[in-house]
Amino acid sequence: MKVRIGIGIIVFFSVIAIIGPWLNDLMGIGPWKIDYDAIAEPPGAGHLLGTTSQGTDVLAQMIAGTRNSMVVGSVAGVIGVILSVVVGVTAGFFGGKVDAVLSFVTNMFLVLPVLPLTLIVAGYVQDTGPITIALIIGLFGWAAGARTLRAQTLSLRGRDFVMAMRMIGESKPRMIFVEVLPHLAGWISAMFLHLVLAAILAEAGLAFLGVSSADTISWGTVIDQARQVALLNGMWWWFVPPGLCIALLGTATGLVNFGIDEVMNPRLRTADIKAMRKALA
Amino acid sequence: MKQGRWRFLTKRVAFYLATSWSAITLNFLIPRLMPGDPSSVIVRQLQRQSGESVSPEAVAAIQKLFGDPRAGLLQQYWDYLVSIARLDFGLSVSRFPTPVGELLAEGLPWTLMLVGATTVVAFVLGTGLGIAAGWKPGGRLDGFLSPLSTFLTAVPYFWVALIALYVFGLVLGWFPLGGGYDPDLYGRPGFVGSVLEYMVMPATTIVFSAFGGWLLGMRNMMITTVSEDYVLLGKAKGLSAGRVMFRYAARNALLPSVTGFAMAIGGVLGGALLTEIVFSYPGIGYLLYDAVSKRDYPLMQGVFLLTTLTVLLANFVADSVYVMIDPRTREAGR
Numbered sequence: 001m002k003v004r005i006g007i008g009i010i011v012f013f014s015v016i017a018i019i020g021p022w023l024n025d026l027m028g029i030g031p032w033k034i035d036y037d038a039i040a041e042p043p044g045a046g047h048l049l050g051t052t053s054q055g056t057d058v059l060a061q062m063i064a065g066t067r068n069s070m071v072v073g074s075v076a077g078v079i080g081v082i083l084s085v086v087v088g089v090t091a092g093f094f095g096g097k098v099d100a101v102l103s104f105v106t107n108m109f110l111v112l113p114v115l116p117l118t119l120i121v122a123g124y125v126q127d128t129g130p131i132t133i134a135l136i137i138g139l140f141g142w143a144a145g146a147r148t149l150r151a152q153t154l155s156l157r158g159r160d161f162v163m164a165m166r167m168i169g170e171s172k173p174r175m176i177f178v179e180v181l182p183h184l185a186g187w188i189s190a191m192f193l194h195l196v197l198a199a200i201l202a203e204a205g206l207a208f209l210g211v212s213s214a215d216t217i218s219w220g221t222v223i224d225q226a227r228q229v230a231l232l233n234g235m236w237w238w239f240v241p242p243g244l245c246i247a248l249l250g251t252a253t254g255l256v257n258f259g260i261d262e263v264m265n266p267r268l269r270t271a272d273i274k275a276m277r278k279a280l281a
Numbered sequence: 282m283k284q285g286r287w288r289f290l291t292k293r294v295a296f297y298l299a300t301s302w303s304a305i306t307l308n309f310l311i312p313r314l315m316p317g318d319p320s321s322v323i324v325r326q327l328q329r330q331s332g333e334s335v336s337p338e339a340v341a342a343i344q345k346l347f348g349d350p351r352a353g354l355l356q357q358y359w360d361y362l363v364s365i366a367r368l369d370f371g372l373s374v375s376r377f378p379t380p381v382g383e384l385l386a387e388g389l390p391w392t393l394m395l396v397g398a399t400t401v402v403a404f405v406l407g408t409g410l411g412i413a414a415g416w417k418p419g420g421r422l423d424g425f426l427s428p429l430s431t432f433l434t435a436v437p438y439f440w441v442a443l444i445a446l447y448v449f450g451l452v453l454g455w456f457p458l459g460g461g462y463d464p465d466l467y468g469r470p471g472f473v474g475s476v477l478e479y480m481v482m483p484a485t486t487i488v489f490s491a492f493g494g495w496l497l498g499m500r501n502m503m504i505t506t507v508s509e510d511y512v513l514l515g516k517a518k519g520l521s522a523g524r525v526m527f528r529y530a531a532r533n534a535l536l537p538s539v540t541g542f543a544m545a546i547g548g549v550l551g552g553a554l555l556t557e558i559v560f561s562y563p564g565i566g567y568l569l570y571d572a573v574s575k576r577d578y579p580l581m582q583g584v585f586l587l588t589t590l591t592v593l594l595a596n597f598v599a600d601s602v603y604v605m606i607d608p609r610t611r612e613a614g615r
Contacts, residue, residue: 002428108300113592115551116569116585117307123573123581124312197435204437205555210574223440227559231447239447243440250435251428258431261501 006255076199079138084145092153407495415503430493438552459561
């Protein structure tokens with residue numbers, strides 16, 4: 001049930017991200033369109049989520065922002081997953097010196113604080129569009145995943161079925177891709193979701209600090225703009241939705257991850273525990 | 282017995298020294314990876330930003346930190362290391378000619394106080410609730426706390442801060458809207474009180490956003506530990522529930538939380554910096570905001586270096602605690 005709700009929310013935002021521009025056109029609103037008759041208007045019939053202090057529609061901005069936030073999240077997620085699989089699985093599978101070097105690098109990236117690091121790179125890069133931001137975030141966010149995957153690969157490597165394949169003389173790439181990787185699918189998908197959320201949060205943080213290009217709208221930029229004006233004028237309808245969307249999407253990834261955790265670690269299955277307790281009582 | 286611990290700690294010291302060195306080197310390399318030479322690019326960017334020409338003193342300050350384009354890269358690196366060793370982080374461009382080190386020294390105590398206090402509170406609160414939730418997984422408490430913490434870990438810190446500022450500062454007027462203390466009370470008897478009063482809102486929002494992560498981690502570990510044989514044995518021996526819960530289960534479930542500190546503290550610090558900005562708290566976060574919005578690169582790099590080194594130090598402290606509470610490190614030294 002939890003997982004279903006989570007997947008539902010993720011699908012919802014993904015669909016909005018894809019059809020966003022058409023949806024906006026369909027409703028006759030646009031993120032840059034200024035309605036001079038409705039400036040800083042609370043939610044109502046004309047503007048479902050109200051308008052900003054410049055007279056743009058908050059709902060339209062949210063819809064447009066969904067796409068960029070999701071793009072940043074998924075691009076950074078893909079990059080982070082690729083890096084952590086490459087580093088983690090290689091380190092765990094080959095062991096020895098390779099492992100020593102890769103583990104050292106992983107641990108290093110693990111303890112370096114991500115926000116200041118991304119910030120300083122983003123500060124120097126001239127172009128701060130969503131893809132660039134996603135690249136930077138993905139580049140620095142892979143360490144935790146790599147560590148988990150390394151540990152998992154290490155334990156998989158010693159299992160009988162991998163040993164057997166090794167004795168048969170299967171090639172290393174085939175062992176990695178056919179024997180090891182499929183067993184890591186659960187971890188990898190959980191990691192991907194985690195990275196997507198982390199990236200969306202990081203992008204919002206960067207936008208909040210003013211690192212974002214002026215012509216893109218994301219959930220983060222909406223919060224950033226709202227902060228400067230909306231707060232003091234009590235325009236809650238402007239700064240509540242973006243944060244709520246991030247939180248909702250984050251909760252959804254958390255719920256799905258709960259499900260994945262329970263599949264991988266049966267002890268965490270609370271439903272089973274409940275049933276067991278009932279049976280015992 | 283002692284030897285294993287020392288070997289572990291020496292290894293960690295070596296690791297953190299190496300990591301600090303790479304952070305310092307990254308700090309040196311990142312600006313130099315930009316196309317063109319960094320000092321001229323920064324000067325040009327500043328010019329574009331402010332619309333007026335940059336004073337020769339500022340240019341000299343930038344060149345000191347980002348290297349004279351005429352000097353070789355190795356020479357630049359050496360000069361840079363020497364000035365870092367002297368705690369000389371160059372001069373701030375936006376508040377010329379205040380040294381960056383001076384600005385950082387002003388901000389650091391505020392951030393340390395805020396982040397230190399909130400991290401401890403969030404850790405204790407989250408771990409404590411995690412013990413309770415994981416003790417009876419699927420119970421009423423767990424059914425309430427787990428979804429709540431999942432939600433909380435996903436909420437951006439600064440957004441919670443904005444809402445808190447709006448509700449408690451603006452609408453209800455219970456707390457001041459920003460700053461670190463009441464300027465009228467500076468150096469007077471009520472000063473400490475006003476510092477505490479101004480800290481309530483930022484601290485509460487950080488604890489609020491941070492404790493969920495600890496809770497979830499601890500809960501999951503608890504659930505795994507609770508089904509271990511030794512816990513069952515403890516119960517079978519007729520020990521009190523509290524004793525089994527804390528001395529048998531929680532004690533063993535706690536270890537990964539201490540290791541997880543490494544991953545968490547960086548995130549908490551990042552969130553805290555953004556929270557500081559919302560409340561105009563006079564710490565490092567506020568400096569960072571200034572640095573980014575005014576393109577003050579020397580200040581930005583100073584903040585990066587300082588926060589990174591602080592996080593590394595905090596991690597080292599966590600590692601040392603780990604050595605003390607994990608009996609295995611006494612023998613293995615790994």
